[in-house]
Amino acid sequence: MAVAAWLAALAGLHLDAGSTALLATVAGGLAVAGASHLLGIAGRPRPAARRHGWIVVAVLIGVLCGASATAARLTVRDAGPLRTLADERARVSAELVVRDDPRPVRGAVGRPAMLVVPANLVSVTGPDGRRLALPARILVLATDPAWRGLLPGQRASAAGRLAEPRGGDLTAAVLSTTGPPDRHGAPSVFQRAAGQLRAGLQRACGPLPDEPGGLLPGLVVGDTSRLPPTVEEDFLATGMTHLNAVSGSNVAIVVGAVLLLARWARAGPGAAAALCGLALVGFVILVRPSPSVVRAATMGAIGLVALASGRSRAAVPALAAGVGILVLVDPELAGDAGFALSVLATGGLLLLAPRWRDALRERGVPAGVAEALAVPAAAQLACAPVVAGISGTVSLVAVPANLLVVPAIAPATILGVLAAVVSPLWPAGAEFLAWLGSWPAWWLVTVARHGARLPGGNLPWPGGVPGALLLTGLTVALLVAARRPLVRRLVAVGTVAVLLGSLPVRLVAPGWPPVGWVVAACAVGQGDVVVLPVADGEAVVVDAGPDPGAADGCLHRLGVRAVPLLVISHFHLDHVGGVAGVFRGRPVDAVLTPRWPEPAAGRELVRATAAAHGARVVAAPAGWRYGTGAVDLVVLGPPYPIRGTRSDPNNNSLMLMATVAGVRILLAGDAETEEQQAVRERLPSGGLRAEVLKVAHHGSAYQDPEFLDAVRPRVALVPVGAGNGYGHPNPAVLGRLTRGGARVLRTDTDGDVAAVVGGPGLAVVTRGPGTGVRRGRRRSADIDADSPD
Numbered sequence: 001m002a003v004a005a006w007l008a009a010l011a012g013l014h015l016d017a018g019s020t021a022l023l024a025t026v027a028g029g030l031a032v033a034g035a036s037h038l039l040g041i042a043g044r045p046r047p048a049a050r051r052h053g054w055i056v057v058a059v060l061i062g063v064l065c066g067a068s069a070t071a072a073r074l075t076v077r078d079a080g081p082l083r084t085l086a087d088e089r090a091r092v093s094a095e096l097v098v099r100d101d102p103r104p105v106r107g108a109v110g111r112p113a114m115l116v117v118p119a120n121l122v123s124v125t126g127p128d129g130r131r132l133a134l135p136a137r138i139l140v141l142a143t144d145p146a147w148r149g150l151l152p153g154q155r156a157s158a159a160g161r162l163a164e165p166r167g168g169d170l171t172a173a174v175l176s177t178t179g180p181p182d183r184h185g186a187p188s189v190f191q192r193a194a195g196q197l198r199a200g201l202q203r204a205c206g207p208l209p210d211e212p213g214g215l216l217p218g219l220v221v222g223d224t225s226r227l228p229p230t231v232e233e234d235f236l237a238t239g240m241t242h243l244n245a246v247s248g249s250n251v252a253i254v255v256g257a258v259l260l261l262a263r264w265a266r267a268g269p270g271a272a273a274a275l276c277g278l279a280l281v282g283f284v285i286l287v288r289p290s291p292s293v294v295r296a297a298t299m300g301a302i303g304l305v306a307l308a309s310g311r312s313r314a315a316v317p318a319l320a321a322g323v324g325i326l327v328l329v330d331p332e333l334a335g336d337a338g339f340a341l342s343v344l345a346t347g348g349l350l351l352l353a354p355r356w357r358d359a360l361r362e363r364g365v366p367a368g369v370a371e372a373l374a375v376p377a378a379a380q381l382a383c384a385p386v387v388a389g390i391s392g393t394v395s396l397v398a399v400p401a402n403l404l405v406v407p408a409i410a411p412a413t414i415l416g417v418l419a420a421v422v423s424p425l426w427p428a429g430a431e432f433l434a435w436l437g438s439w440p441a442w443w444l445v446t447v448a449r450h451g452a453r454l455p456g457g458n459l460p461w462p463g464g465v466p467g468a469l470l471l472t473g474l475t476v477a478l479l480v481a482a483r484r485p486l487v488r489r490l491v492a493v494g495t496v497a498v499l500l501g502s503l504p505v506r507l508v509a510p511g512w513p514p515v516g517w518v519v520a521a522c523a524v525g526q527g528d529v530v531v532l533p534v535a536d537g538e539a540v541v542v543d544a545g546p547d548p549g550a551a552d553g554c555l556h557r558l559g560v561r562a563v564p565l566l567v568i569s570h571f572h573l574d575h576v577g578g579v580a581g582v583f584r585g586r587p588v589d590a591v592l593t594p595r596w597p598e599p600a601a602g603r604e605l606v607r608a609t610a611a612a613h614g615a616r617v618v619a620a621p622a623g624w625r626y627g628t629g630a631v632d633l634v635v636l637g638p639p640y641p642i643r644g645t646r647s648d649p650n651n652n653s654l655m656l657m658a659t660v661a662g663v664r665i666l667l668a669g670d671a672e673t674e675e676q677q678a679v680r681e682r683l684p685s686g687g688l689r690a691e692v693l694k695v696a697h698h699g700s701a702y703q704d705p706e707f708l709d710a711v712r713p714r715v716a717l718v719p720v721g722a723g724n725g726y727g728h729p730n731p732a733v734l735g736r737l738t739r740g741g742a743r744v745l746r747t748d749t750d751g752d753v754a755a756v757v758g759g760p761g762l763a764v765v766t767r768g769p770g771t772g773v774r775r776g777r778r779r780s781a782d783i784d785a786d787s788p789d
Contacts, residue, residue: 065328081132081134082121082124082132082134082136082162082172082173083172083173085124085126085162085173086162086163086164086165086172086173086174087164088162089161089162089163090126090127090161090162091127091159091160091161091162092124092125092126092127092159092160092161092162092175093124093125093157093158093159094121094123094124094125094138094157094158094159094160094175095121095122095123095124095155095156095157095184096119096120096121096122096138096140096155096156096157096158096175097119097120097122097153097154097155097156098117098118098119098150098151098152098153098154098155098156099118099119099120099137099152100117100118100152100288101150101151101152101198101223101288102115102116102117102142102147102148102150103115103116103117103225104116104225114141114142114143115140115141115142115143115145115147115148116139116140116141117139117140117141117142117147117150118137118139118140119137119138119139119140120135120136120137120138121134121135121136121137121138121172121173122135122155124162134172136172136173137170137171137172138171138172138173138174138175139165139171139173139174139175140158140160140174140175140176140177141174141175141176141177142158142177142178142181143177143178144177144178144179144180144181146180146181147180147181150181150183150187151187151191151192151194151195152187152191152288153187153188153191154183154185154186154187154191155183155184155185156181156182156183156184157181157182157184158175158177158179158180158181158182159177159179160175160176160177160178160179161175161176161177162174162175163175163176170331170332190285191285193285194285194286194288196423196424197221197286197420197421197423197424198217198221198223198286198420199423200419200420200423200424200427200430201216201217201220201221201223201416201419201420201423201430201434202217202223202225202226203423203427203430204419204420204423204427204430204431204433204434205217205226205419205434205438207431207435208434208435208438209438209442210226210228210584211228211231211442211445211585212438212439212441212442212445213226213434213438213441214226214227214228214231215227215231215441215444215445216412216416216434216437216438216441217416219243219250219409219412219413219416219441219444220250220287220412220413220416220417220419220420220437221286221287221288221416221420222287222288228548228549228552228584231445231448233452233549233553234445234448234449234451234452235448236387236390237395237448237451237452238395238397238398238401238447238448238451238452239380239383239384239387239395239397239398239399239401239402240398240401240402240405240444240447240448240451241341241387241390243405243409243444250283250287250409250413251280251283251284251297253409253410253413253414254279254280254283254413254414254417255276255279255280255283257414258275258276258279259272259275259276261275262275262276280297283417284297286417286420294326294333294339298321298322298325298326316347316350316351319343319346319347319350323343326339337386337390340386341383341386341387344382344383344386345379345382345383347382348378348379348380348381348382348383349375349378349379351378352374352377352378352381352382353374353375353377353378353379354374356370356373356374356377356378357370357371357373357374357375358370360373360374372403372406373403375406376398376399376402376403376406377399379402380395380398380399380402381475384398384471384475385468385469385471385472385475386468388461388462388467388468388471389464389465389467389468389471394461394471397451400451401447401448401451404443404447405443405444405447407440408440408441408443408444409440409444411437411440412437412440412441412444415433415434415436415437415440416433416434416437418433419431419433419434419437512557512558512752512765512767513533513557513558513559513754514754514756514765515756515758516661516756516757516758517533517754517755517756517765518532518533518660518661518663518665518692518754518755518756518757519531519532519658519660519663519665519692519694519717519754519755520558520752520753520754520755521694521717521718521719521745521747521752521753521754522545522550522551522553522554522557522558522719522747522752523554523719523747523748523750523751523752523767524545524546524547524550524551524554524578524719524747525545525546525547525550525574525721525722526546526574526698526720526721526724526726526728527543527545527546527547527550527573527574527575527577527578527719527721528542528543528545528569528574528575528669528694528698528719529541529542529543529544529545529550529551529554529555529578529719530542530543530667530694530717530719531554531555531558531560532631532633532658532660532665533558533629533630533631533660534564534628534629534630534631535629535630536559537559537560537561537562538560538561538562538563538564538629539555539558539560539563540563540564540565540566540567540628540631540633540658541555541560541563541565541566541567541582542567542569542656542667542694543567543568543569543575543576543669544566544568544575544576544577544578544579544581544582545574545575545577545578545581546573546574546577546578547577547578547581548577548578548579548580548581548584549578549581550578550581551578551579551581551582552578552581552582552584552585553581554752555581555582555586557752557767560586561585561586562586562587563582563586563587563588563589564588564589564590564628564629565589565590565591565592565626565628566579566582566588566590566591566592566615567591567592567654567656567667568591568592568593568594568606568654569594569653569654569655569656569667569669569670570594570596570602570649570650570652570653570654570669570670571593571594571596571597571598571599571600571601571602571603571605571606571649572599572602572649572650572670573602575602575669575670576602576605576606577602577605579605579606579609580609583609583612583613583615588610588613588615589615589616590615590616590617590618591606591610591615591616591617591618592618592620592624592626592654593606593617593618593619593620593654594619594620594638594652594653594654595619595620595621595641595652596638596641596648596649596652598648598649599649620635620654621635622635622636622637622638622639622640623635630660630661631658631659631660632658632659632660633656633657633658633659634656634657635654635655635656636655636656636657636666636679636683636687636688637654637655637671637675637678637679637682638651638652638653638654638655638671638675638678638679639678639679639682640678642674642675642678645672645674646672646702647670647672649670650669650670650671650672650675650697650702651671651672651674651675652675653668653669653670653671653675653696654669655667655668655669655671655675655679656669657690661757662757663691663692663755663757663762664689664690664691664692665690665691665692665693665694665755666688666690666692666693666694666711666713667694668693668694668695668696668697669696669697670696670697670698671696671697672696672697672700672702672703673702673703673704676696676703676704676707677704677706677707679707680704680706680707680710688707688710688711689710689711689712690711690713691713691714691715691755691762692713692714692715692716692717692755692762693708693711693713693715693716693717693737693742694717694719695716695717695718695729695733695737697728698718698719698720698721698724698726698728698729699718699720699728699729699730699733699734699746700726700727700728700729700730700733701727701730701732701733703730703733705736708733708736708737708740709740712740712741713737713740713742714741714742714743714762715742715743715745715755715762715764716737716742716743716744716745717745717747717753717755718734718744718745718746718747719747720746720747720748721747721748722748722749723748724748729746743764745764745766750766750767751766751767752766752767753765753766753767754766754767
């Protein structure tokens with residue numbers, strides 16, 4: 001039965017639909033084999049041969065059921081009429097039933113916010129007026145805010161354009177719509193009540209700080225709409241990703257609290273089971289049936305039946321039965337990483353933790369300490385392959401981090417549930433309870449943040465399915481081999497040797513940010529974030545990239561805690577969309593902007609964010625100068641407003657010359673040919689010469705060759721997004737820079753990049769597209785582009 005969970009986990013790494021279906025089928029068969037113990041089929045004392053025969057029969061029955069269920073779902077998904085309409089991108093009118101709460105997604109500045117609405121299609125009317133009954137899963141992409149008010153189970157209709165889904169799941173089509181939905185009746189009374197409680201919890205958490213205030217609704221009801229992306233990254237880095245949204249542990253906490261109250265009131269087994277069942281149903285409705293909650297609720301329901309009947313719960317068979325039932329009912333769960341993590345964590349707690357706890361107690365470890373050590377270690381070991389496949393790293397801090405946060409999970413969950421329950425009747429009381437719950441939530445955030453920042457806390461590992469399979473194989477081999485005392489000793493000695501050999505180096509030279517760095521350009525996608533160090537923990541930031549989470553993560557990696565000056569070169573999305581991330585948890589003294597006011601949406605975003613944080617905004621003319629700490633910079637252009645070009649906002653970008661530790665750094669914004677020529681013509685000979693050039697406009701073709709020749713950089717930094725559709729960077733531009741003697745670094749292929757000084761002269765350091773750090777060989781005259789040292 002445990003193998004079913006591992007197969008579901010591996011399927012959760014975003015495989016194609018066929019692979020997911022295959023693994024769902026096999027997982028279902030193995031889960032049914034485990035569930036047979038619960039039903040007594042294979043659990044009675046029998047000869048080994050007969051017992052194994054029953055297990056084989058159970059597996060075959062499960063495979064047959066899984067294949068049938070998956071084939072039926074794929075037949076519905078690939079229905080010919082719907083697939084034809086999607087292929088033709090036809091405009092249709094669809095009647096649907098909402099499956100889950102509408103979720104906002106980040107959109108471009110100045111464009112309407114987009115909502116993603118999972119739904120079940122009831123019928124669709126094509127361009128020819130024919131109405132087709134097609135019960136399939138679809139995804140609605142909506143821009144009208146009226147979609148926000150829809151609740152799960154509500155019927156609605158909408159007009160829009162069908163498109164093909166991305167694949168890999170049971171979604172049959174994507175419906176893009178710009179209009180409001182036509183509602184057909186109200187949702188059920190239970191869903192309305194749940195919606196009010198969820199909204200009440202969000203209101204109660206509104207006055208709280210962003211991080212604990214965003215995490216608490218995620219822990220309690222699975223609402224992560226306010227959760228900062230940096231918190232998600234920290235939880236992933238420390239192996240706590242199973243905690244940053246509601247999971248089966250929350251179900252256990254709530255039902256366990258009700259069970260304790262029932263026992264305190266001296267209720268009998270039947271009454272206790274009934275009360276727990278009501279709590280279980282109510283909590284699942286409140287949090288919505290996410291995969292982990294559905295798994296825990298199914299297992300809990302089986303356990304409650306066992307409790308009411310007076311039989312032992314048989315938790316492991318209950319887990320196997322829950323996995324088998326759910327995968328057979330909904331094969332798509334086999335492709336959900338959250339479901340896989342939940343199942344694996346529970347399996348680790350049931351199969352590994354008791355043995356490890358008992359082994360520790362036999363060696364003299366106190367009972368409470370043994371339990372506290374065994375539980376997070378077992379859960380982390382079971383989840384490690386999936387986490388490694390998702391993140392491309394293996395966490396060394398996961399067990400201590402999970403151990404530290406165990407005492408905070410139950411208080412945060414219970415206080416959050418109480419805040420949601422009382423919010424409609426007593427808003428002030430709900431805010432007080434949410435404030436109390438924010439303290440254990442703050443502890444979770446703090447542990448994740450510091451754990452993610454520990455040098456050597458994460459080791460690089462192959463990502464995707466190969467990495468997950470590799471770690472799975474090693475884990476299983478170690479678990480089997482560790483039964484022998486000699487193997488245990490060898491593993492312990494080898495682990496200590498690796499730690500003693502690698503950790504001192506990582507602690508003394510953690511690699512990022514590199515020692516002596518004078519400028520860094522971060523990999524934030526198709527956009528710019530350039531950082532100039534002022535002092536320890538302080539830096540001037542030039543542009544904010546397209547996404548707040550990426551900008552915050554960039555500064556987080558560089559250890560920037562304060563920003564005396566934020567420079568916005570111009571107001572396009574790829575330079576201002578992440579401005580809120582620069583302000584996240586950091587004081588920003590001033591914001592420097594160009595005088596060119598367009599695009600207006602980007603300008604208003606910058607001004608509104610600065611005003612909300614009390615930062616003054618300065619529109620800089622050419623010649624404006626600024627100096628603080630190790631940084632001195634001057635605005636070179638634009639020398640005058642430039643109009644009538646291919647892109648006036650680009651050609652009115654702020655162009656800066658910065659000097660850091662004696663190194664001249666030219667930051668060209670998105671200046672194109674016209675501004676480059678204007679600046680070049682107005683500066684004296686040698687005025688553009690710089691050791692480092694931040695290449696304008698992601699290395700586009702719109703460069704003035706004489707401008708590049710005048711700069712003659714030794715290092716050229718190109719912030720650019722991988723796979724962008726603009727043809728950036730231009731090969732001819734890169735070739736000209738290389739022929740001129742520059743070492744060209746690109747964030748799409750090199751990850752975060754930096755120029756450093758020290759020893760013989762200027763050098764470059766790249767963090768790599770993953771987590772590794774690579775250095776270029778230092779030379780006083782030039783940069784060796786080929787050999788790392």
